[in-house]
Amino acid sequence: MTTRQFDVLIVGAGPAGSFAAERLARGGARVALFDGRPEGEPKACGGGVTAKALKAWPHLLNAVGRTVDELEMYSPSGKLLHMNLDEPFAIYSRVVFDSYLRDRARDAGAEVVFEKITARGITKVDTGDIGRGGWKLRSGSGEWSGKMLVGADGANSAIAKKLAGPLPPAEMEVAFGYRAPLRACVEASTVVAFLPGWDGYAWAFPRPDHISFGIATSQITFDHEELEPLLWEFMIRYYEDRLGSAPLNKISGADLERGKAKFGGSIEQYAARIPKLREGTLASRRTGTPEWALLGDAAGFADAVTGEGIYYALRSAELFAAAYADGCPESYESRWRKDFGRDLARASKIRKRFYGDFMGDRFTERMIHLSILHGGIQQTLMDLVAGDLGYVNLKRTLLKRFVLPFAY
Numbered sequence: 001m002t003t004r005q006f007d008v009l010i011v012g013a014g015p016a017g018s019f020a021a022e023r024l025a026r027g028g029a030r031v032a033l034f035d036g037r038p039e040g041e042p043k044a045c046g047g048g049v050t051a052k053a054l055k056a057w058p059h060l061l062n063a064v065g066r067t068v069d070e071l072e073m074y075s076p077s078g079k080l081l082h083m084n085l086d087e088p089f090a091i092y093s094r095v096v097f098d099s100y101l102r103d104r105a106r107d108a109g110a111e112v113v114f115e116k117i118t119a120r121g122i123t124k125v126d127t128g129d130i131g132r133g134g135w136k137l138r139s140g141s142g143e144w145s146g147k148m149l150v151g152a153d154g155a156n157s158a159i160a161k162k163l164a165g166p167l168p169p170a171e172m173e174v175a176f177g178y179r180a181p182l183r184a185c186v187e188a189s190t191v192v193a194f195l196p197g198w199d200g201y202a203w204a205f206p207r208p209d210h211i212s213f214g215i216a217t218s219q220i221t222f223d224h225e226e227l228e229p230l231l232w233e234f235m236i237r238y239y240e241d242r243l244g245s246a247p248l249n250k251i252s253g254a255d256l257e258r259g260k261a262k263f264g265g266s267i268e269q270y271a272a273r274i275p276k277l278r279e280g281t282l283a284s285r286r287t288g289t290p291e292w293a294l295l296g297d298a299a300g301f302a303d304a305v306t307g308e309g310i311y312y313a314l315r316s317a318e319l320f321a322a323a324y325a326d327g328c329p330e331s332y333e334s335r336w337r338k339d340f341g342r343d344l345a346r347a348s349k350i351r352k353r354f355y356g357d358f359m360g361d362r363f364t365e366r367m368i369h370l371s372i373l374h375g376g377i378q379q380t381l382m383d384l385v386a387g388d389l390g391y392v393n394l395k396r397t398l399l400k401r402f403v404l405p406f407a408y
Contacts, residue, residue, distance in 0.1 A: 002143070006032045008324070009137055009146035010110075011117045011159055013037070016296030016313035017152030018101035023321030025109035032144050033105055034137070036116030036153075045094050045175070045272065045310075046205045046212055051087035052387025053311040063100035065092035066207055071385065074193035075368035078245045083378065087386045091190070091205045091212075115139040119158040122149070135291075148329060149292045150320070152313075155273040157298035164286055164294060171278055171300075173200070173307055174222045176271035177214025177231060180263065182206060183239070193234060194364040196247045198227070199355040202234045213238070216274065216307045226250065232259050274307045275300040279348045282341065288332040293320050301336075304348040311387060315340060346391035376401030 008024055010017045013035035021033040047065075054060055061067075069088040073081045106112045121138040125145065135149040151159030155172065182188060188206035195201060200217030215231050233251040236259040237243050251259070277285070277300040287299040295301075296313030303309070316336055323332040358366050371378040380397055383389035389397060 003136065004032070004142070004144045006030045006111070006144060006146040008032070008148045008150060009135055009144060010034065010150040010152055011036075011137070012151065012153035012157070012296075012298065013102045013105075013112065014098055014152060014154065014296065014313065015101055015310055016298070016317045017150070018098065018105045019314050020150060020152065020295060020317035020321050021105035021110040022101070022108045023318060024324060025105065027321065027325045029324065030146075031105075031110040032113055032146065033102070033110045034113050034115055034117050035102060036114075039114075046203055046214060047092045047094050047097065047207065048205060048308065049090045049092060049097075049310050050308065050385070050387035051085075051089050053314060054090060055087075056311075057314060059104075061090065063092055063097050064208060065090045065097065068190045070190065072189050072191045072243075073368060073371075073381075074191070074243055075365045076194050076196040076247055076362050077365055078243065078247045079365070079368050079372065080243070080245065081368045081371050081378070081381075083382055083385075085382055085385065087382075087388070089386065091207055093207050093209070113142070113144070115141065117153075117158070119162050122159065122162060147291070148324070150295060151292070151298040152295040152317070153298055155275050155297040155302075157294065159292075160294050160298045160300075163292055167275065167277070167281070167300065169219045171276055171281060172219040173216050173274040173276045174219045174271065175214055175216040175274055175307065176224070176227075176269070177203075177212065178235065179210050179212055179268045179270065180235065181266050182208075182210050191238065191243065193243060193248060194362070194368070195230065196249070196362075198230075199351075202231060202248065204234070204238050211238075214270075218276070219273065229253075229256050232256050235259070236262075274309065275302045276304045276307070276351070277302075277344070277348060279345045282345050282348060286333070287336070288320070288330060290328075290330045293329060293332050295320060299336075301340075301344065303344070304351045305354050305391075306347075312340060312344070342392050343390040346394075350391060 007029045008031045010021050011034045013033050021031045025031045067088045067090050069085050071083045117137050123136040125134045125136050134147040136145045151157050191204040193202045198217050202215045205212045213235050215227055229250040230248050275297055287294045295316045297309055301312035301316055319335045320332045323329050371381050
């Protein structure tokens with residue numbers, strides 16, 4: 001079997017892997033990008049891309065998606081906050097979005113290999129000569145070698161488990177849901193609804209040809225039997241009654257079956273895990289060396305409060321490609337920590353409080369209620385949604401917009 005030679009082997013052709021492959025190839029590196037996902041199978045993801053990401057990389061708007069300038073947000077008790085966003089974000093089908101980025105990588109010169117690479121197919125090569133080591137990847141149909149191995153294969157990354165160690169269930173979220181028809185008779189609003197009694201939220205993200213419904217919550221408290229009826233109630237009310245002012249509650253078995261019958265076979269189910277690293281894990285877990293690197297979800301780069309990870313996937317890819325181009329890939333670790341590490345750590349630190357109690361009620365309930373009453377708090381929430389405001393500066397911004405005006 002002939003072994004093909006490359007400089008960088010990237011396993012995973014989602015946003016992180018494809019974006020890194022494009023940047024590296026444009027810089028002259030010989031790159032093999034491995035896409036092991038079955039053709040046409042999307043990643044389980046809401047597909048939201050923040051305004052911050054769209055401003056950083058305007059070419060993302062060339063992918064076919066839906067631009068969102070209004071957002072409905074519901075508190076656990078059903079209070080509605082309707083926001084006209086200053087800066088729109090975008091919602092993409094992950095099949096379309098990932099294909100767009102993968103095609104850009106290919107056009108830049110990266111070789112796309114449609115093969116699934118497992119941990120057993122990864123071998124560390126050490127010839128004993130300085131600068132002559134590297135990696136060898138094998139699948140059923142080929143063999144490839146390279147000096148640098150990059151894991152961009154998602155939250156369940158085989159490479160991350162092999163090189164950085166597995167993550168416990170407490171540091172993972174579960175997202176599950178359905179892709180359902182986009183009906184002409186339904187106002188296709190973008191909705192986020194916080195769940196009564198649960199950490200996490202439900203969402204409805206309309207895309208050009210369908211709607212992504214889902215729920216995200218902690219893996220250690222995840223109970224599909226309890227949460228699926230909650231999601232079905234959310235879906236049925238979205239199509240028929242809107243969400244109104246009532247909290248989401250588990251619907252009866254008979255109502256659940258009637259709701260499912262209305263959809264027939266027109267929906268697709270999906271599920272995925274999302275990293276939710278603790279502050280200590282973020283501080284200590286290694287994500288890169290001179291010989292390997294982890295990007296995006298494989299590195300654990302996701303907002304612990306919202307689960308949003310596409311911006312961090314793209315930014316980590318960009319930072320790694322810059323470190324590699326500078327001849328010091330090992331500097332990737334310090335670059336991402338300096339760039340966005342503090343915000344990820346802060347999100348991890350405040351997650352428990354965000355989904356906990358505050359002033360005698362759920363914090364999410366208070367947040368929606370105060371945002372309805374106070375323009376400064378609503379503006380702060382919009383800035384968080386846009387990605388323009390990080391968690392590190394959140395407290396200072398709230399004090400400036402809410403407390404200080406009353407001091408004069």
